[in-house]
Structure formats: C-alpha cells, structure tokens
Amino acid sequence: MFAVLRQFKFSHAIHLPQAYKTMxxxxxxxxxxxLGLLVVLFSTLLVTAAVAKPSPxxxxxxxxxxxxxxxxxxxxxxxxxxxxxxxxxxxLANDSLKVVGDKxxxxxxxxKVTDAVTGAVLPALPENAEDVVTNNRVTLALxxxxxxxxxxxxxxxxxxxxxxxxxxxxxxxxxxxxxxxxQVEKDPKIIVMLRLTQAAAQLHNADKAVRMAAITTLGxxxxxxxxxxxxxxxxxxxxxFKEPDESVRVAAQNGINAIDARLKxxxxxxxxxxxxxxxxxxxxAALGLAITYGLMGVxxxxxxxxxxxxxxxxxxxxxxxxxxxxxxxxFYPLFALPIAFFASGLVGVLMERLVIKHxxxxxxxTLLATWGISLILIQxxxxxxxxxxxxxxxxxxxxxxxxxxxxxxxxWNRLAIILFAALVVIGMTLILTKTRLGLFVRAVTQxxxxxxxxxxxxxxxxxxxxxxxxxxxxxxxxxxxxxxNVGPDLGQGYIIDSFMVVVTGGVGQxxxxxxxAMGLGLLNKLLEGWAGAVLAxxxxxxxxxxxxxxxxxxxxxxxxxxVDA
Amino acid sequence: MQRRSFIKATAMTIALATAGFATMTASAADTIKVGxxxxxxxxxxxxxxxxxxxxxxxxxxxxxxxxxxxxxxxxVVVDPASNWPLFAEKARQxxxxxxVAVTFGCWTSVSRKSVLPVFEELNSLLFYPVQYxxxxxxxxxxxxxxxxxxxxxxxxEYLMSKDGGSAKRFVLLGTDYVYPRTTNKILRAFLHSKGxxxxxxxxxxxxxxxxxxxxxxxxxxxxxxxxxxxAVVSTINGDSNVPFYKELGNQGLKATDVPVVAFSxxxxxxRGVDAKPLVGHxxxxxxxxxxxxxxxxxxxxxxxxxxxxxxxxGHKDKPLTNDPMEATYIGINMWAQAVTKAKSTDTxxxxxxxxGQTFPAPGGFISTMDKENHHLHxxxxxxxxxxxxxxxxxxxxxxxxxxxPWSDYIPENKGKKNVPxxxx
Numbered sequence: 001m002f003a004v005l006r007q008f009k010f011s012h013a014i015h016l017p018q019a020y021k022t023m024x025x026x027x028x029x030x031x032x033x034x035l036g037l038l039v040v041l042f043s044t045l046l047v048t049a050a051v052a053k054p055s056p057x058x059x060x061x062x063x064x065x066x067x068x069x070x071x072x073x074x075x076x077x078x079x080x081x082x083x084x085x086x087x088x089x090x091x092l093a094n095d096s097l098k099v100v101g102d103k104x105x106x107x108x109x110x111x112k113v114t115d116a117v118t119g120a121v122l123p124a125l126p127e128n129a130e131d132v133v134t135n136n137r138v139t140l141a142l143x144x145x146x147x148x149x150x151x152x153x154x155x156x157x158x159x160x161x162x163x164x165x166x167x168x169x170x171x172x173x174x175x176x177x178x179x180x181x182x183q184v185e186k187d188p189k190i191i192v193m194l195r196l197t198q199a200a201a202q203l204h205n206a207d208k209a210v211r212m213a214a215i216t217t218l219g220x221x222x223x224x225x226x227x228x229x230x231x232x233x234x235x236x237x238x239x240x241f242k243e244p245d246e247s248v249r250v251a252a253q254n255g256i257n258a259i260d261a262r263l264k265x266x267x268x269x270x271x272x273x274x275x276x277x278x279x280x281x282x283x284x285a286a287l288g289l290a291i292t293y294g295l296m297g298v299x300x301x302x303x304x305x306x307x308x309x310x311x312x313x314x315x316x317x318x319x320x321x322x323x324x325x326x327x328x329x330x331f332y333p334l335f336a337l338p339i340a341f342f343a344s345g346l347v348g349v350l351m352e353r354l355v356i357k358h359x360x361x362x363x364x365x366t367l368l369a370t371w372g373i374s375l376i377l378i379q380x381x382x383x384x385x386x387x388x389x390x391x392x393x394x395x396x397x398x399x400x401x402x403x404x405x406x407x408x409x410x411x412w413n414r415l416a417i418i419l420f421a422a423l424v425v426i427g428m429t430l431i432l433t434k435t436r437l438g439l440f441v442r443a444v445t446q447x448x449x450x451x452x453x454x455x456x457x458x459x460x461x462x463x464x465x466x467x468x469x470x471x472x473x474x475x476x477x478x479x480x481x482x483x484x485n486v487g488p489d490l491g492q493g494y495i496i497d498s499f500m501v502v503v504t505g506g507v508g509q510x511x512x513x514x515x516x517a518m519g520l521g522l523l524n525k526l527l528e529g530w531a532g533a534v535l536a537x538x539x540x541x542x543x544x545x546x547x548x549x550x551x552x553x554x555x556x557x558x559x560x561x562x563v564d565a
Numbered sequence: 566m567q568r569r570s571f572i573k574a575t576a577m578t579i580a581l582a583t584a585g586f587a588t589m590t591a592s593a594a595d596t597i598k599v600g601x602x603x604x605x606x607x608x609x610x611x612x613x614x615x616x617x618x619x620x621x622x623x624x625x626x627x628x629x630x631x632x633x634x635x636x637x638x639x640x641v642v643v644d645p646a647s648n649w650p651l652f653a654e655k656a657r658q659x660x661x662x663x664x665v666a667v668t669f670g671c672w673t674s675v676s677r678k679s680v681l682p683v684f685e686e687l688n689s690l691l692f693y694p695v696q697y698x699x700x701x702x703x704x705x706x707x708x709x710x711x712x713x714x715x716x717x718x719x720x721x722e723y724l725m726s727k728d729g730g731s732a733k734r735f736v737l738l739g740t741d742y743v744y745p746r747t748t749n750k751i752l753r754a755f756l757h758s759k760g761x762x763x764x765x766x767x768x769x770x771x772x773x774x775x776x777x778x779x780x781x782x783x784x785x786x787x788x789x790x791x792x793x794x795x796a797v798v799s800t801i802n803g804d805s806n807v808p809f810y811k812e813l814g815n816q817g818l819k820a821t822d823v824p825v826v827a828f829s830x831x832x833x834x835x836r837g838v839d840a841k842p843l844v845g846h847x848x849x850x851x852x853x854x855x856x857x858x859x860x861x862x863x864x865x866x867x868x869x870x871x872x873x874x875x876x877x878x879g880h881k882d883k884p885l886t887n888d889p890m891e892a893t894y895i896g897i898n899m900w901a902q903a904v905t906k907a908k909s910t911d912t913x914x915x916x917x918x919x920x921g922q923t924f925p926a927p928g929g930f931i932s933t934m935d936k937e938n939h940h941l942h943x944x945x946x947x948x949x950x951x952x953x954x955x956x957x958x959x960x961x962x963x964x965x966x967x968x969x970p971w972s973d974y975i976p977e978n979k980g981k982k983n984v985p986x987x988x989x
Binding site: 067068095133134135136137139140143168224225227228230231232234235256263267270271274277278281382386387388389391393394399400401403407409411412413414483484485487488489493525528529532533534537 | 814
C-alpha cells in the first residue's frame with residue numbers, strides 16, 4: 001500500500017518540469033489559470049512528500065525489530081527499489097544506525113544525529129542509544145536491497161555487479177523488479193543473468209509450471225550457486241520433501257547433473273593450477289640449490305636460511321618504502337627483488353669464502369658446517385627481529401583473483417609467482433648457457449683440473465656460482481613472503497622440499513629440477529585432494545624413497561664424463 | 566675540606582649501594598616464584614607470546630599493590646619453542662629447579678598433555694588459559710579457557726539456527742593434533758544428534774605450520790556447491806591461520822556464502838591479515854575486545870599502557886586484547902585471591918581455596934570458578950569479523966554457562982562426573 005502510494009507520488013515528482021510547462025501554456029489561457037495553479041501547487045506538495053524517507057513502520061522494523069523483521073523490511077525495500085531508502089541502508093551498513101528503546105531510529109553522520117523517521121536533527125546522541133547489529137543474514141538482505149537499487153543504474157558495470165549479488169540469495173519480493181529491469185535492459189550478458197536470477201527467485205513459486213520453467217533456466221547455467229539452489233528443492237524436512245511434486249524433483253536432479261558436467265572442467269583446471277602453483281614454489285625454492293648442490297656438489301644445509309634472508313630483506317624493503325616513499329608502497333615487491341637477491345647472494349659469498357671453500361671434496365664436513373651456519377643464521381635473525389613472524393603485506397594488485405570460470409578463481413599472487421618462477425628459470429638458463437660465467441661454471445663442474453689447466457680461475461668461479469645460487473634462493477624468499485608466513489623458521493620448511501626436488505630431478509640437471517618440481521607439485525596436490533594434506537605429504541615422501549631406490553641418478557642422469565668429487 | 570666531603574659522599578654512596586644490594590638479594594630470596602611457560606618462538610609464537618606479557622603485566626600489578634603474603638612475585642619465563650616434548654622438560658625445570666609456586670602456560674592441547682604428568686607427579690599447579698577439547702580433568706590444572714560446551718557446541722548451534730544461515734552441511738577443518746581431532750569427534754556426535762548425516766560432514770586436517778590452503782579451499786567450494794547451506798568449523802591453530810585466511814580472501818569465499826567459524830582465531834591472529842575480504846566470518850569466544858563495559862575499558866587501557874611502557878612489538882602501536890589474554894588475567898588474579906585466602910602457596914591449600922573464587926571479568930560479568938570441576942562459568946559470544954580486524958558480537962548466551970569437560974556427546978563419557986579423579 002505504501003509502496004504503491006510512493007510510486008504514485010514519485011512519478012509526479014519526475015513530471016514536475018512538464019507541469020511547469022503546462023503551467024506556462026495555461027497562463028495564456030486566463031480562464032484556465034486557476035486550474036493550472038492548482039496543478040502546480042499539487043505537484044509541489046507531492047514533491048515535499050516524496051522527500052520523506054520510507055514509512056516509519058518500515059524504518060522502525062529495520063532498526064528495532066529482530067532479525068526476522070529486519071530481513072522482511074529489507075526485502076520490502078528491495079522490492080520497492082525506493083531510492084529514498086539509500087541513506088537508511090547506508091547507515092545500517094556503516095553501523096551508524098542506532099536505536100533508542102525500540103521507538104526511535106537515529107542516523108549518525110559525523111557529529112550530526114538525525115532522526116531517521118522525522119528527519120529532525122538531535123543535539124546529541126542519547127545515552128541509551130544502542131547499535132543496530134547486523135549479522136550475516138541481515139547483511140545478505142542488505143546487499144540485496146543495495147543491489148536492487150543499483151539495478152536501474154545507468155552504469156553497465158554497476159548493473160552487472162548488482163545482478164550478480166542478487167543471484168546469491170534471491171527473494172521472491174524482487175521478481176517484479178527484475179521484470180521491470182528486463183524490459184529496459186539492453187546488454188545481452190546482463191539479460192541472461194537477470195533471467196537466471198528471476199528463475200532462482202521463482203523456485204518456490206506456488207505455480208508448478210513457473211517452477212518447472214525456472215528449473216529449466218537454472219539447469220542451463222554453469223554456476224555452483226544455482227546448483228545449490230536446485231539442490232535445496234531435493235531437501236527433506238522430516239520425512240516429507242520440501243518440494244512436494246515428484247516430477248519437479250526429477251527435473252531439479254537433471255538440472256543438477258547438467259550443471260555438474262559443466263563444472264567438472266573447472267574443477268580439473270583448478271586442480272592442475274594448484275599443482276602448478278605449488279610446483280612453481282618448489283621450483284623457486286629448489287633452483288638455487290640446483291646450482292649449489294646440483295652443479296657444484298655442495299650439500300648446503302643453510303639453503304633454507306638463504307631463502308629466509310630473502311624474505312626478511314623483502315620485509316625490510318617494505319618498511320623502508322612505507323616510511324620514506326609511501327606513494328610507491330604498492331610496488332615494493334619490485335624493489336625488494338634485487339635487494340633480496342643481493343642480500344642472500346652476499347651471505348652466500350661470505351659463506352663460500354669463509355667456510356665452504358676450505359671443505360670442497362669433503363661432503364660430510366660441508367654438511368655439518370652448513371648446518372651449523374643455518375643455526376647461526378636462524379638465531380641471529382631471531383635475536384634481531386624477534387621470534388614472532390613479521391608482517392609482509394600483499395600489495396593490492398597481488399590480492400584477490402581473476403574469475404576464469406564460475407567455479408575457478410585464480411589468485412593474483414599465485415599467478416605472479418608462476419610467472420616469476422618461469423622468468424627465473426629462463427634467466428638462469430641464459431646465464432648458464434649464453435654467458436662466459438655460465439661456460440666457466442659448467443667447465444669447472446665437469447672437470448675442475450682441466451678447467452684450471454686452461455686458465456679458469458676456479459676459486460673465483462666457485463664463489464660467484466655459489467653467490468648466484470644463494471641470490472636465487474633470496475628471490476625465492478621474496479616470492480614466498482607473499483604466500484606464507486615470514487619468520488625465523490621459514491627456511492626449515494623448504495630445505496627438505498628443495499633437496500627432494502633436486503635429488504628427484506637428477507643432480508646436475510636444471511631441466512630435471514624443473515620437471516621434478518612440477519611433477520611433485522602436481523602429485524602432491526592430486527593426492528591432497530584425494531587423501532588430505534597430511535597423508536599426501538607422507539605419500540610423496542614414500543614415493544620419492546621408492547623412486548630414488550629404483551633410479552638413484554634421478555629423472556635425468558648426466559651422460560658422459562661426469563667427474564665425481 | 567673538599568676532598569673530605571668527596572670521600573664522605575663516596576662512602577655514603579657505596580654504603581647505600583651495598584644496602585640496596587643487600588635488600589635486593591634479601592627480597593630475591595623471599596619472593597614467590599611464578600612460572601610462565603609459553604612458546605615465544607615457532608609456529609605457536611603468534612598466539613602465545615602475548616600471553617606471557619599478560620602474565621607479566623598482572624604480576625607487575627599485584628606487586629604494585631604490595632605482592633602476596635607480604636612477598637613480591639617473581640616471574641620465571643622460559644621458552645618451550647612450540648616443541649611439545651620441550652614443554653615437559655621446561656615444566657620440570659620450573660618446578661624442580663626454580664621452585665615456582667604456580668605455572669601459567671600452554672596453548673595447544675598437545676603441549677598441555679605433554680606437561681600434565683610432570684605437574685601431577687610433582688604436585689604443582691598449572692593454569693591453562695585456552696579453550697580446549699575437554700576429555701581431561703586433573704586436580705593440578707585450572708582450566709580458565711572454554712570447554713567444548715562453552716564454545717564449540719554453541720557456535721555450531723548458532724550456525725544451524727536461522728540467524729547463522731541454517732547450515733545443513735559442515736566442513737570440520739583443523740590442524741592435525743589432539744584438540745581439533747577430539748573437538749571434531751564431539752561435534753560429529755553432536756551433529757548426528759541433530760540429524761545430520763555423515764555424508765554432509767567433511768573432515769580435513771593439515772600439519773602444523775601448513776601454508777598452502779589452495780586445495781583445501783577448492784575442496785570446500787566443491788563441497789559447498791553440492792547443495793544445502795554449508796558452514797566451515799575451523800580449529801586451525803597457530804600461524805597457519807594467516808595463509809588460510811589470505812587464501813580464503815583471494816579465492817573470494819564470502820561469509821554470506823560459506824561462513825567460517827573459528828575457535829582459535831581472535832584479534833591477535835587477524836593482526837597479520839587484511840580483514841576486508843573476511844568481513845562476516847565468525848569466531849566463538851568468551852570475550853571480545855569490542856565488548857563495551859567499564860571493566861573491559863579499564864583492561865584495554867591497562868594493557869595499552871603496559872604495552873607502550875614495555876615496548877611490546879606490535880602492541881605498542883596497536884594494542885589488542887583477546888580471549889586467552891582475558892582468561893590468563895582472570896586466572897592469575899583468582900590464583901592471587903586463593904593464595905591470600907589460603908595464606909599459603911601450598912598446592913593443595915590453594916586448590917581448596919580456588920573453589921568458588923569470583924573475579925570481575927573484562928568480558929562484562931562476574932567470573933566464578935566452579936566449586937568442583939576446575940573450570941570457569943563463562944558466557945559464550947559469537948562475533949563477526951569487521952573490516953578493521955575486530956569482532957562484532959552478533960549472538961551471546963543469556964548468562965554464564967557451566968563447563969562440561971566430559972562431553973555428554975561422547976558415549977564413553979556417560980555417567981562420568983565432572984570432578985577430578987583422586988589418584989591413589
């Protein structure tokens with residue numbers, strides 16, 4: 001009743017300029033002047049009336065009612081799509097709507113306190129004013145009300161988002177609104193979505209034919225939310241089905257099966273993506289080790305700590321950028337990359353010069369010494385930064401994800417890491433195959449004496465190669481800081497994984513590392529989806545043990561004259 | 566003249582210093598030692614470090630009021646480093662070597678289980694401040710956190726109610742150790758009693774420190790899409806929560822679609838997370854920082870001042886309080902009251918004096934120690950995450966709930982009384 005009345009008032013308000021025109025033309029006809037004046041007066045009256053907010057009953061229901069009443073009120077507002085309700089909805093969403101003793105609803109805007117019903121401004125907020133608490137259920141209804149208001153927005157994107165939101169929990173109250181939107185909507189994509197939403201809202205319509213039509217429409221979608229709505233029809237309440245009609249239930253089941261078939265592809269792609277994502281992380285962690293252990297044969301137990309140093313370098317860079325160049329904070333990971341590379345590289349060079357140099361050809365001593373170094377590094381970081389994890393924030397462009405399919409969202413940070421891992425692999429391959437340094441490294445690893453004989457300064461090559469491996473570990477740390485916790489123990493979690501990858505891939509082979517990382521990542525994620533994270537980890541370890549027993553040289557064995565140290 | 570006065574002054578200073586030193590050593594011999602056994606490093610440091618500081622703050626406060634029984638309290642802080650066997654070692658060291666009168670410590674149940682035999686053997690006292698799975702009742706432990714019926718079960722009941730979204734399917738997600746496994750066992754039995762079948766329950770565990778939640782969140786999405794309203798009950802502990810919530814936000818799993826209710830995530834755990842994508846996800850506790858009442862305002866003010874004075878990282882700029890901090894604070898104050906009442910720090914006398922102690926809790930009620938079962942009576946709050954990482958209370962019990970550590974939902978517990986067993 002109120003809604004109808006308001007709509008009537010509203011249409012008059014819109015036609016106000018016409019009324020003025022009418023009035024001017026009427027003035028010419030003196031006989032009708034009185035009548036014209038009356039029209040103008042009438043319209044002005046209506047305009048002032050239309051400025052008033054939604055009905056007091058509705059406002060109080062929203063502010064003081066229980067959650068059932070709130071949802072009902074919000075659905076009524078959504079159904080009427082009354083733009084006058086916007087300030088009220090916004091106040092509710094921002095927690096600036098207060099209620100005083102079930103009788104008065106107040107909106108706070110800064111210091112200004114307004115009565116939501118009368119529009120009167122109050123001097124101060126009464127002491128006994130309470131917050132209007134919205135829980136998820138009310139929030140959902142609130143979002144729908146907002147979306148309903150946005151349905152008529154001239155901006156295509158706003159409309160698109162609005163329909164998308166309405167799809168989640170459509171209420172039958174908005175069906176007429178959707179009808180109206182469908183009549184004016186031109187964008188084909190939005191029309192499809194509007195139809196879907198309308199069908200979703202009509203699922204519990206009293207008319208069986210309407211229900212059947214709605215099910216058919218929903219069955220053509222590829223949205224898991226629609227599947228969930230259909231599944232709701234098959235639910236039982238006690239012993240009786242919520243949907244009494246057998247044929248409707250069969251149709252709903254068919255619809256679910258059809259959506260399922262379409263969702264399968266997204267699930268598979270999602271599984272592969274997570275596998276590749278884990279693989280890329282393993283690859284980054286293991287690449288540095290592929291040089292120090294794979295090529296140079298140094299069992300570097302401090303490799304994980306070099307990763308950790310890279311992550312801490314990222315943390316420091318973030319803090320420096322935030323303190324001195326706040327405008328560039330969004331791009332701090334780009335600055336952090338070279339810093340992480342050089343920080344870890346420097347530690348690596350020092351390690352090589354001071355300790356490892358003296359231990360070439362003595363793997364057991366190297367293992368113990370580097371393990372000792374790893375403990376020293378962990379403790380130094382702990383003393384310096386504290387034992388707690390430090391906070392490395394994702395910049396905005398690395399948060400959220402891109403929706404590829406209805407049930408497949410690819411997070412930006414994962415995509416960035418995959419891309420980054422690919423770049424590092426390419427860069428490393430270029431360094432090893434196209435540069436003089438790469439040539440020397442390969443020469444020294446293949447035959448140290450011969451390389452020395454032809455004039456390669458082997459100690460310097462060792463240092464640079466080790467520094468390079470350490471620097472790449474630092475890059476890995478920078479990347480890892482975006483997806484995992486940065487703390488002194490960060491490296492411990494990756495050292496085993498890194499060795500696993502390098503050993504499985506075949507010592508001394510870069511390509512092997514790449515394949516092993518991707519293979520283990522996919523295998524791990526495949527098993528995890530099937531047996532859970534704990535069992536998957538065990539299963540992968542068992543697999544590697546068996547694999548190494550059958551093929552001790554790893555995936556790719558080096559052929560030719562490989563000289564064992 | 567000048568020289569004489571100089572000598573005099575020097576002599577005076579030395580005498581004063583020695584005197585000062587003497588009183589200091591005298592007081593050191595005559596203090597009551599209090600053990601603090603919280604992980605300050607490793608995966609649990611994110612949650613436990615702040616509890617150590619809470620104990621220290623309460624000790625400072627008690628000392629400022631003149632101490633207990635005319636003696637000052639002296640904290641002995643050790644770091645068991647999230648390493649469960651180390652907890653037992655450190656506990657033994659605290660009791661046997663440092664001779665502490667009482668210990669405040671542990672977060673994970675696995676650490677509590679690890680130290681329990683030590684406290685029972687040496688007949689010492691442990692105050693355990695964190696919600697846990699029940700199924701345990703030792704005379705040497707006071708449990709100031711929530712038992713399952715004071716947190717987990719009301720939370721699931723809320724999810725099943727109309728306001729919680731009428732959830733019909735549940736994902737029980739946890740870290741792989743005794744607390745999540747036992748809690749989920751109780752919850753499964755509870756859900757069965759509400760007519761929810763096994764096919765509508767998905768149970769998943771991850772190792773401690775797990776950081777890759779892609780598959781699990783994809784599985785949750787898939788499970789949720791299979792029909793009926795789904796909710797996630799998370800018993801993930803420690804710093805794994807940060808990558809879990811980050812992934813949740815990145816994958817766009819909204820609280821209005823699939824709400825996640827967590828039992829070990831509070832204000833402190835959300836510090837490292839951008840809370841905007843998490844708005845509406847839930848936590849069940851017996852205290853939230855956002856609760857408005859004079860006791861809580863005073864508690865927060867006290868903590869802020871302490872954090873600033875002691876330069877506690879993180880808290881000095883952005884002080885946060887949470888439920889286990891409140892439980893720690895209640896625990897140490899009740900212990901102090903019990904010691905005063907018993908006029909002794911003797912374990913058995915203090916245990917007897919603890920029964921029925923009350924303390925005005927920052928949660929806005931009078932906290933009572935049960936006369937028999939070593940647990941507090943506490944109200945239950947359910948809060949939704951707000952964009953600033955705080956919680957908005959959307960539901961609460963009418964009054965304090967009496968703890969039921971031997972949950973009735975586990976069949977073996979039938980007829981078991983909530984009283985510590987007397988060991989012969």
